[in-house]
Amino acid sequence: MSEADRDRGPDRDPEGVAWDRLAGLLPGPAAGAVRDCRLTGEQEAGLRLLVDGLLEHGVALDGTTRAELSVLTESWGEREALAGPLAQVAEAPAAGAPAQVRVRVLDEDTAAAGTRERADGLVLVPWLVCTRCDEVLSRVHRREPWGLSFLAEGYVIGARARTRTWDEAPAAYEQLLNVCPL
Structure with a gap:
């Protein structure tokens, strides 16, 4: 440098x-x-x-x-x-005020259990969850002959947000932080 x-x-x-x-x-x-x-x-x-x-x-x-x-x-x-x-990596207690939005990464078993296929053939894989309002940010994948596509096609938040897809993870994550009504 x-x-x-x-x-x-x-x-x-x-x-x-x-x-x-x-x-x-x-x-x-x-x-x-x-x-x-x-x-x-x-x-x-x-x-x-x-x-x-x-x-x-x-x-x-x-x-x-x-x-x-x-x-x-x-x-x-x-x-x-x-x-x-x-x-x-070790878990630490959440920092900040009690009103702060808390997000956690879902473990593989929980994500696999929540995976669902949409009518358009794309597969939603739960990834991050707001622990205050339970909204979930899911990765959207295409089903390929060998399984799910490696890279996500997009990102959605919750069941209500099926029509809104973000192309990039940071934008969807920012929306997850802002969507919590609590």
Whole structure:
């Protein structure tokens, strides 16, 4: 990384803010390595370093932080590869005020049990749930001859939102955070 990149400070776009906050959970050198990966366009490697660092340093995550990291891994095509290691990261109590929206990643068994096929042939796979209002963000997959498509076609929230599909995980996640009426 160049001195100019190092001196410019943290990213200000929403994804950059998330990267900076998540990297900040690690000790200095490990956090720097994760940030360097983002700055050099090696996001996939950075996500692996981040998850490995969380495990190595015994950092615990609350459900909402774990969900945010899951969204980031989904955005970079690493969710499936990192879901197992991410599930091994210790659980922490939720931070913030009691009124804060809490989101958690559904475990594989719960997601599989809630999977359903829509009339249009697309398959909804539950992924994240708001623990206050029980709204679920699902990944939308196409059924292929070998099973479900690897990459999601889109994302929906709850049964009522079948007509609204988001193309990108971060936008759907942001809507999940905003949809909770409680």
